Amino acid sequence: MGLLTNRLCLVLLLIMVVYVGVTTTEAKEDPELRQCKHQCRHQRQFDESQKLGCERSCEEYIEEKERIRKWREQRDELGRDETDNNPYVFQEEQFRTHFSTQQGSLRVLPKFTQRSQLFKGIQNFRVLLFQANPHTFILPNHWDADAIFFVAQGRGTVSLVFTDRRESFSIEQGHVMVIPAGVTAYLINEDNDEKLVLAKLVNPVSNPGKFVTFFGPGGRNPESFFNAFSPEVLEAAFKTSSARLERIFSQQREGVIIRASEEQIRALTHKEGSHSVFGSKSSKDFSPVHLLRQRPTASNEFGKLFEIDISDNKVLQDLGIGVSFANISQGSMNTPFYNSRATKVAIVLNGKGQFEMACPHVSKSDHHHHQHRNPHHDSGRSQQGEERETPIHYEKISSELRPGTVFVVPPGHPFVTIASQNNNLEVICFEINAENNQKFPLAGQKNILRNIESEAKELAFATSADEVDSVFENQDEFFFFRGPRQWRQRGVAVV
């Protein structure tokens, strides 16, 4: 046994040296990585593929740590660096594996405040991507966090368990649903071919920005929390023998997401209706909302916007979370606009495109100004000089968008998104602090500049109101427009 493990470690070490050598030239072998992998190898309840999955998570974790360390180093040396200038966009590679089995995975974006202190206002929120293979069952569990999810792909059944009842719901692509903190939930992907993919926003209720999962039903993997209690305590609690308890809490070894048979799936899904309650009637309605079947709040040939009106939805209203979905036609864009109160956390689901935002918080043009304004340095030197002795400047934040990109738009910040020429751009947005939020368009119909009187326009722009109007009243579409390339090419195409 000892010899075998030693050999395994040796082999692993060799693989690791090669791996490290290939991926990062100057990174030395991290003792934490070795220890992490070593622990994976020694999880007796893991089979070979689980061990490999575990080791992969170690690597991802260490890579992320390394990336952040380098970024911090650079930032401290120069006072800034490239990512520093754009802390608002996260690419898909930045998701870390929370758990991963052969049947699916849960990936989580690092804490926002790990990236920048600009995110203090949303530091408690985390973004997650979950996926499960066809014909799988996700074991019952509860979280110390409220979770809001959007079904990005596939269909399934979610069951919520309360003290007096169970509520089961069919979900499919386009549904939005809340799983409240502490409520035990389980999930089935009943589809034969399609993966079930959920985009989630979680709001931990105890430890800011940190959440944990609790498995009661389970065994060795996932470990059941019942296993933490003394046998005599469980014997007394369940009025049974410890042999029986030992049996029941030791058998599950397959992990969080397991394959289920055709018959089991059939028994667990309720085809007769989308909503079935067993037990007493619910006080709160947790039914999923079909976001994509709402009447769009903006719709033309350039795009469609779907929004949940949270004043109609008690569950979302209590959380203060709005959810919207934008489908921008290929080559088109949305109006530049800003949110009055909400911070938008957007996840690109399909297509490619471009994001631009005006931000007064970051600057790359002038190092000195940067030091005064940069809130990343929220201690020490940024104290001197209460912000601006220099005129206010808005830096252009811009980024490519592709599936898995997450971008954050703080309140008040004007921004646009533009779809590429080849595909529609589909974006799901969670709006934090959405109560009483308003979207203020800056071009096209409902453009707020149209409501300013002539004298105010003349004073503000130092030119004639006619000249101002000739700019701000040209665009007559609402919310979605022809994009920059299409607009430039219109002469060729149309005239």
Ligand SMILES: [Cu+2]
């Ligand atoms: Cu800003």
